[in-house]
Amino acid sequence: MQQCILCGRQANHHIALDSGEKAHYCWPCFGVWECNRRGLDPSRYSHPEKIVVSGKTFSVYYHVYSEGIRYYAVGDSKKTYLIYSCLLPFEMDGMSATAHLRNIVAEALKKKALSKDGTLEDEGFIDIWYSEGTSSHLAIIIDGKWYSIHDFIEMLQARQAWRMHFSFEDTYPQPESEWFLIESHMPKDDLKSKQNPN
Numbered sequence: 385m386q387q388c389i390l391c392g393r394q395a396n397h398h399i400a401l402d403s404g405e406k407a408h409y410c411w412p413c414f415g416v417w418e419c420n421r422r423g424l425d426p427s428r429y430s431h432p433e434k435i436v437v438s439g440k441t442f443s444v445y446y447h448v449y450s451e452g453i454r455y456y457a458v459g460d461s462k463k464t465y466l467i468y469s470c471l472l473p474f475e476m477d478g479m480s481a482t483a484h485l486r487n488i489v490a491e492a493l494k495k496k497a498l499s500k501d502g503t504l505e506d507e508g509f510i511d512i513w514y515s516e517g518t519s520s521h522l523a524i525i526i527d528g529k530w531y532s533i534h535d536f537i538e539m540l541q542a543r544q545a546w547r548m549h550f551s552f553e554d555t556y557p558q559p560e561s562e563w564f565l566i567e568s569h570m571p572k573d574d575l576k577s578k579q580n581p582n
């Protein structure tokens with residue numbers, strides 16, 4: 385386990401610097417480093433570390449993208465997998481962004497993909513993850529809970545003679561994700577004009 389060189393917390397962003405050294409940052413400190421590198425003022429994006437929505441606690445993080453700032457709400461419970469994100473414009477400050485993220489989480493938590501009796505609702509989201517613990521190496525995540533592919537097949541059996549139409553989309557990082565980055569591959573000072581367009 386590497387510690388963040390700025391705050392000492394567990395680091396999950398590891399950068400191979402041009403100097404040949406390695407720098408390790410926790411997610412919040414990496415956000416600040418990334419802003420500084422890309423010409424953005426990180427103080428604009430400061431946000432509460434945690435939010436509570438419908439009794440569930442989420443940690444808030446962000447990453448800088450060329451199109452904007454992507455904020456993440458990562459559920460704190462180890463038993464459930466709940467991650468939501470939204471991409472917001474550079475002009476929006478961190479507090480407004482957090483309010484926006486909170487709304488997205490609240491809406492998402494209301495929509496359950498699985499009914500109380502264990503059958504799949506007409507619409508919903510299902511995450512598909514690699515899992516070492518199962519014979520199929522696949523985990524199915526519905527409403528934040530982990531299921532095996534066999535559980536999933538049982539859920540489908542209750543939907544015999546129905547048609548499922550689906551669309552795949554890119555998902556969010558797992559809470560324990562680690563990022564490995566190479567400084568020379570990362571853009572620099574390319575977003576200066578985006579934060580303050582005037």
Ligand SMILES: [Zn+2]
Nearest residue numbers: 388391410413
């Ligand atoms: Zn840190």
